[in-house]
Amino acid sequence: MSSIHAIEAQNRTANGTGGARATRREGLVPGVVYGNKQENQYISIDPRSISKELYKPGFFSRLFALVVDGKTQHVLAKDIQLHPVTDAPMHIDFLRVAKDAKIHVNIPVHVINDDKAPGVKKGGIVNIVHHTLEVICPADSIPSEITVDLAGLEAGHAVHLTDIKLPKGVSAAHPDRDNTLVSIVAPGGGVKEEAEESAE
Template sequence: MQDTSTIKAEVRTPRGKGGARALRRQGRLPAIIYGRDFEPLAIDIDLDFSRREIRRPGFRTRLYDIDLNRDSTIRVLPHAVAFHPVTDDPIHLDFLRVGPDTRVTVEVPVAFLNQEVSPGLKRGGVLNIVRRTINVNCPAGLIPEAIEFDVSELEIGDSLHISHTQLDPAVKPTIGDRDFTVASIVAPSALVSAATAEEEEDEEAEEPETTDEPEDTPTEE
C-alpha cells in the first residue's frame, strides 16, 4: 500500500474548450472527479504540480486526497490523462472517486529483487522479462506499489511465475486461469550460438561414411 498525497484544488464551472484553454494559460489544469454514484465534480489543479506527478512512476496506482478547502477531502485515483498532440503537455485529468469498499482494476509495475546475487545472472545469464506490469483487481486502499519477485536463487533456464510472489489475499490478478510466466533467466546469445555450433559439429561427426558403391541387396530365392 502506498502513501496518499494531497492535491489542492478549486471547484470550477465548465465552460467548454475555450474556458479550459484559459485555465491552462493561468497555470491551472482542468480535471473532473466522478464515481460512487456522486454527480461529476469539475475542478482545476496546479498545472506544474500535475506535470510532475503525472511523470512520476506509479502515478495511476497512487491515491490522492483532493483538498477543496472544505471540512473533508475527497479520496481519488487517477483514471485518465489527456495530452496535447504536439506539446505532450497534460490538458485534462480524470479522477475516480473511491471509498473503503471500492475495488479497482489497475496496472501495477513489476520489480525484480536481488539480481546481484542470482547465480544464473552471475554466470552471464540474461533476465528475460515477459511482463513489466501486471493487471490486478483489488480494494483501492490495497493497491501495491509494485509486485515483487525474488531472483536470488534463479539459475539459467529457471522461470518466475505469478505464484512465486506473495500478494495480499484481496489482491487478485485479472488473469486467474493459469500460473502465467513473468520472467526467466536465459543464456546469453553468444553462449547459445556456441552451444548450437557444438551440437552441429557433434552431429556431423556421428554421420556414417558413404561410398559410391551400391550396397548388397537381398535377392528373392
C-alpha cells in the same frame, strides 16, 4: 502499501472545450472527477501539483486525496493528456472511489536479487515480460509494487504468477492466466521449455 498524497484543486464552472481552454489560459490544468454514482465534477489544478506526482512510480495505481475547495475525496488518476512538445499536463481525469471499495489496478513489477541469480552470474539476461500486474485490492491498501525475487533462478527459467506471494488482501485479477512475469534468458537461447522437442 502506497501512502496517500494530497492534491489541491478548485471547482470550475465552465466545462467543455471552451472551458478547458479558458482554464489553461489561466495557467491551470482542467480536469474532471467522475464515478462512485456521483455527478461529474469539473476542476482546475496547479500544473506543478500534477507534475510533482506524475513522474513518481505507479502514478495510475496510487490513491490520491483530492482536496477541492476544502472538501476531500479519494481518487485514482485514470487518464492524462500531455502537450505533444513540452509534455506539460493539458487535462486529467480522476475516478472517484470509496476507501473500502475493491478496485482493479495495474501494479508495477519490481525485480530484486537479480545479481544473486545463478543464471545472471553465468551471463544470462533478465527479461521482464510484464512490467505491471493487474490485481484486485482495497482502495486504501494498494501495494506500491509487486516484488519478484530472482535469487536462485537459473538461466532458461522463469517466474510465473503462481510462483509469487501477493500482499495480504491482494489477488490477481486473472488467476486463470499463469503468466510469465520475469525470465532469465540464457546467453545462447531462450527460456527452458516444459517439454523437450521431439527429435527429427
